[in-house]
Amino acid sequence: MKDDAFKVQLFRFIDVLPSLRDDSQVARLMEEYFGESAAVASPLHWGLRAVSATRLGARLSAKALRRQIQQLATTFIAGASVVDAAPALARLWKEGRAFSVDLLGEATVSEREADLYRDRCAEALRLLGEVTAGWPPSSLLERDHLGFIPRINLSIKLSALYSQLDAIDPEGSYRAVAARLRPILDLAMRLPAGLTVDMEQAELKDLTLMIFMRLLSEDAYCAYPHGGIALQAYLKDTASDLRRLADWVRQRGNPITVRLVKGAYWDSDMIRYRQRGWPVPVFDSKTGTDANYEALTRLLIEHASILRPVFGTHNLRSLAHAEAAARAAGLPTHACEYQMIFGMAEPLQAAVVQLGRRLRLYTPVGELLPGMAYLVRRLLENTANESFLRKEYVESRPLSVLLEPPRAAEPGVMRADRLVAAHAEPVPADRFRNEPHTDFAQRDARDAMARAIELVKGRLGQDWISPLSCAVQTAGSMLVSVDPGLPTRIVGRIREATPEDVPLAVRQALDHFQDWSGTPPDARADLLCRAATGMRRRRYELAAWEIFETGKPWREADADVAEAIDFLEFYARQMRRLGRPQRLGEEPGELNHLVYAPRGAVTVISPWNFPLAIPTGMVSAALVTGNVVLFKPSERAPLLGALLTEVLAEAGLPRGVLQLLPGGPKLGEALVGHPDIQVVAFTGSQRVGLEILAQGSRVAPGQRWIKRVIAEMGGKNAIIVDDTADLDEAVVGVLSSFTGYQGQKCSACSRAIVHEAVQELFLKRLAEAVMSLTIGPAEEPGTRMGPMIDDRARAKVRDYIEIGKREGRLVVERRVEGTGYFVGPVVFADIQAAHRLAREEIFGPVLAVMSAKDFDEAIRLANDTDYALTGGLYSRSPVNIAKARERFDVGNLYINRPITGALVGRQPFGGHRLSGVGAKAGGSEYLTQFMTARVVSENTLRRGFAPEE
Numbered sequence: 001m002k003d004d005a006f007k008v009q010l011f012r013f014i015d016v017l018p019s020l021r022d023d024s025q026v027a028r029l030m031e032e033y034f035g036e037s038a039a040v041a042s043p044l045h046w047g048l049r050a051v052s053a054t055r056l057g058a059r060l061s062a063k064a065l066r067r068q069i070q071q072l073a074t075t076f077i078a079g080a081s082v083v084d085a086a087p088a089l090a091r092l093w094k095e096g097r098a099f100s101v102d103l104l105g106e107a108t109v110s111e112r113e114a115d116l117y118r119d120r121c122a123e124a125l126r127l128l129g130e131v132t133a134g135w136p137p138s139s140l141l142e143r144d145h146l147g148f149i150p151r152i153n154l155s156i157k158l159s160a161l162y163s164q165l166d167a168i169d170p171e172g173s174y175r176a177v178a179a180r181l182r183p184i185l186d187l188a189m190r191l192p193a194g195l196t197v198d199m200e201q202a203e204l205k206d207l208t209l210m211i212f213m214r215l216l217s218e219d220a221y222c223a224y225p226h227g228g229i230a231l232q233a234y235l236k237d238t239a240s241d242l243r244r245l246a247d248w249v250r251q252r253g254n255p256i257t258v259r260l261v262k263g264a265y266w267d268s269d270m271i272r273y274r275q276r277g278w279p280v281p282v283f284d285s286k287t288g289t290d291a292n293y294e295a296l297t298r299l300l301i302e303h304a305s306i307l308r309p310v311f312g313t314h315n316l317r318s319l320a321h322a323e324a325a326a327r328a329a330g331l332p333t334h335a336c337e338y339q340m341i342f343g344m345a346e347p348l349q350a351a352v353v354q355l356g357r358r359l360r361l362y363t364p365v366g367e368l369l370p371g372m373a374y375l376v377r378r379l380l381e382n383t384a385n386e387s388f389l390r391k392e393y394v395e396s397r398p399l400s401v402l403l404e405p406p407r408a409a410e411p412g413v414m415r416a417d418r419l420v421a422a423h424a425e426p427v428p429a430d431r432f433r434n435e436p437h438t439d440f441a442q443r444d445a446r447d448a449m450a451r452a453i454e455l456v457k458g459r460l461g462q463d464w465i466s467p468l469s470c471a472v473q474t475a476g477s478m479l480v481s482v483d484p485g486l487p488t489r490i491v492g493r494i495r496e497a498t499p500e501d502v503p504l505a506v507r508q509a510l511d512h513f514q515d516w517s518g519t520p521p522d523a524r525a526d527l528l529c530r531a532a533t534g535m536r537r538r539r540y541e542l543a544a545w546e547i548f549e550t551g552k553p554w555r556e557a558d559a560d561v562a563e564a565i566d567f568l569e570f571y572a573r574q575m576r577r578l579g580r581p582q583r584l585g586e587e588p589g590e591l592n593h594l595v596y597a598p599r600g601a602v603t604v605i606s607p608w609n610f611p612l613a614i615p616t617g618m619v620s621a622a623l624v625t626g627n628v629v630l631f632k633p634s635e636r637a638p639l640l641g642a643l644l645t646e647v648l649a650e651a652g653l654p655r656g657v658l659q660l661l662p663g664g665p666k667l668g669e670a671l672v673g674h675p676d677i678q679v680v681a682f683t684g685s686q687r688v689g690l691e692i693l694a695q696g697s698r699v700a701p702g703q704r705w706i707k708r709v710i711a712e713m714g715g716k717n718a719i720i721v722d723d724t725a726d727l728d729e730a731v732v733g734v735l736s737s738f739t740g741y742q743g744q745k746c747s748a749c750s751r752a753i754v755h756e757a758v759q760e761l762f763l764k765r766l767a768e769a770v771m772s773l774t775i776g777p778a779e780e781p782g783t784r785m786g787p788m789i790d791d792r793a794r795a796k797v798r799d800y801i802e803i804g805k806r807e808g809r810l811v812v813e814r815r816v817e818g819t820g821y822f823v824g825p826v827v828f829a830d831i832q833a834a835h836r837l838a839r840e841e842i843f844g845p846v847l848a849v850m851s852a853k854d855f856d857e858a859i860r861l862a863n864d865t866d867y868a869l870t871g872g873l874y875s876r877s878p879v880n881i882a883k884a885r886e887r888f889d890v891g892n893l894y895i896n897r898p899i900t901g902a903l904v905g906r907q908p909f910g911g912h913r914l915s916g917v918g919a920k921a922g923g924s925e926y927l928t929q930f931m932t933a934r935v936v937s938e939n940t941l942r943r944g945f946a947p948e949e
């Protein structure tokens with residue numbers, strides 16, 4: 001605990017240990033984690049090296065290590081099963097300690113696993129009923145001021161009861177969780193047993209409370225007096241939640257138990273909310289949490305006539321405060337319960353028992369080695385919580401310090417404090433920050449999205465005219481945009497431009513070139529920022545249009561609008577930087593300036609799959625650099641293209657500078673081929689990209705420049721899952737990477753390269769997860785997967801599914817009924833490098849799984865493709881992670897996370913090989929492609945005299 005670096009290594013090692021199959025692998029990982037670590041005390045260091053140097057040594061040290069950790073695990077885990085744990089539980093009872101069993105297990109990634117958890121809970125209750133039946137009665141443990149308390153108590157996690165649990169969809173989540181919880185509750189009422197709902201990540205807090213209250217309001221459970229819920233003091237909202245609970249309990253008429261804890265997800269909540277740019281819901285210091293704990297303690301005690309107060313803490317001060325507050329309120333001593341964790345803070349446990357108070361131990365039950373890994377994961381998530389234990393037992397501070405009121409400063413105790421301090425530094429006002437995605441755990445956000453969907457629904461089917469449409473298009477027919485989830489529903493119509501319109505459109509645009517290129521760069525940047533403001537104002541509406549026009553589920557649509565805003569803000573800032581002449585060299589007598597100048601007319605040709613973000617990025621880059629733009633959105637998402645021009649017009653873009661030309665490939669060809677075009681910015685398929693590159697390189701008679709073609713093309717992206725991967729994360733990460741937006745992302749995962757040792761388990765869990773995904777209309781909040789963009793796309797995917805059936809082994813094929821262009825996810829295994837499924841971009845939810853016998857082969861397979869766009873790795877081997885960093889040849893590599901969702905500025909995006917040519921979008925070099933660089937050098941020495949510069 002004293003050595004942070006070593007502690008993290010050790011915890012991480014324990015986390016990976018259960019997944020290691022043989023002794024040599026344990027020895028290898030031991031070497032990887034500790035071999036080079038200077039942090040390891042040297043005798044241990046040398047010992048580890050010596051024993052792992054030989055095969056015999058490896059076996060001995062691996063065995064010894066497993067045994068030691070198993071031994072350690074028995075301190076914190078009461079048994080591998082309820083039956084195993086029975087003697088430990090009985091012993092506790094004899095010592096005057098009650099229990100609440102917590103069933104350890106892996107994360108629930110599928111409905112089958114959720115069923116399993118439900119069954120395990122029920123089974124645990126039944127067994128506990130048998131195990132505890134013969135125990136002697138205890139007036140201390142089985143009675144409080146409100147009456148009888150069952151000796152059986154189980155803590156449950158709602159996230160384990162439903163694989164699709166998501167605050168974006170409270171109704172669907174309620175239905176699914178309640179269906180699995182009811183049989184458990186029925187049993188708990190019969191036995192009787194207490195059932196406490198654990199509180200998990202902050203994002204699930206409101207949902208958890210809602211489900212708990214709603215279920216316990218149902219007629220069948222309204223009278224059940226032993227339901228409980230945990231509340232976390234580190235959340236700033238908890239006081240109002242507690243009041244809300246109290247109001248509800250008053251109406252319900254029967255008590256519930258409230259377990260007040262500090263909270264176990266402080267680090268992860270803090271990090272996640274910060275990463276997403278959301279207001280952090282937790283107190284940013286431990287003292288803040290401790291102070292809140294005391295305030296909540298008093299509040300809970302105030303409501304002790306209807307809420308059974310339980311204090312879950314290992315903090316001496318918090319315990320003492322609860323005791324004093326209860327006494328001050330005149331509560332009888334058996335009104336309050338104290339809870340601690342099995343195996344932790346023994347002296348405090350003993351003290352509470354000795355005082356004659358009711359103590360209940362939160363008691364993990366599960367397989368020892370994996371169980372230890374889960375516990376360690378909790379500890380890792382929660383370094384903040386450990387600090388008190390550390391002070392008390394490791395550093396042995398005097399009582400006066402330990403009992404200090406929480407407002408007193410605690411310099412340098414917590415990593416947490418450092419984390420906060422690092423972020424608290426002032427940031428320059430003009431620094432780019434990503435537009436936060438919407439937090440759909442907030443009711444306001446859900447309501448706003450639902451309202452926008454209704455609003456847009458009312459406007460479907462109309463004819464569209466963009467203020468920036470090119471002036472001529474008279475001959476073109478109407479492009480009809482339909483909802484891919486319900487193709488009979490017309491989203492809107494817009495007049496197509498034809499190849500014949502191109503010359504005039506180009507001329508009209510170029511007529512504005514002089515004015516626009518002469519507009520100061522800062523003014524052009526300001527325009528982008530105003531457009532960003534406009535998009536923010538219309539954020540939900542724009543997302544709603546995407547939902548209807550392209551079948552994007554809520555979060556995907558929302559993220560696309562956020563990314564569009566990011567491009568505007570980011571490129572605006574980049575232009576302010578590049579717009580200033582840059583002085584080169586410092587030598588006297590010469591003045592060297594690098595300046596950038598716009599090129600002229602830019603054609604932007606965009607795809608439909610990020611229907612706002614991608615065109616916004618290309619169009620805004622071309623505009624802010626002073627060019628005029630001919631913009632052809634995809635014929636499969638023309639309305640979003642039109643909306644972009646509308647936003648830019650509202651922001652004040654002069655007419656003529658940007659010409660909107662809706663239409664298809666022929667129009668695109670005419671735009672690329674026009675001799676007055678200087679730059680083509682294209683994002684789309686490899687086939688079209690290569691054609692454009694070829695066409696663009698031809699110089700027409702009289703054309704005085706070589707066209708610059710920026711082409712962002714497809715991918716055949718792989719995720720490697722090695723034999724040390726955390727399958728809880730790998731399954732979820734691969735699933736979301738290959739099914740997110742139905743696999744229609746250039747960054748999507750389409751190959752999973754899995755170590756043969758873990759392949760079958762991985763496939764089993766993945767297949768079950770595939771069968772659990774919520775697939776349906778994009779406008780439903782709970783939908784994780786919507787339809788394909790159109791019939792053509794669906795037919796292509798179906799063709800590949802047939803090819804896959806010939807080439808590989810079908811692992812799972814999810815069939816989806818419905819009138820829309822739906823295709824369920826499909827997974828094939830045993831795909832070989834030469835197979836079409838391993839080589840061709842499918843652009844749909846089809847995953848080719850390839851097996852690798854070791855990591856080097858996995859990297860070789862991953863790199864064996866024409867593409868180099870994104871790639872991913874799930875691994876807990878430091879050596880493999882380092883190898884991937886060096887050798888996995890892709891434009892964007894993601895380690896231990898999904899491979900889609902690159903953020904502007906933070907993860908500039910783009911590939912090489914046949915995935916693209918050009919600088920990364922959302923990166924600092926992107927804009928220079930739209931300009932020519934000129935260097936002007938002036939000799940400032942005239943007649944022997946040079947002015948000061």
Ligand code: NAD
Nearest residue numbers: 606607608633634664665668669684685688712713714746
């Ligand atoms: P696509 O190539 O079919 O179409 C892209 C655009 O090119 C459309 O506007 C289309 O009308 C136009 N077009 C088609 N033929 C043309 C021609 N001969 N001349 C000029 N223009 C022509 O691609 P798509 O289906 O719209 O998008 C999916 C593809 O885009 C996938 O391959 C995906 O990987 C790729 N993509 C790449 C990135 C990236 O950043 N690398 C991002 C998104 C999509």
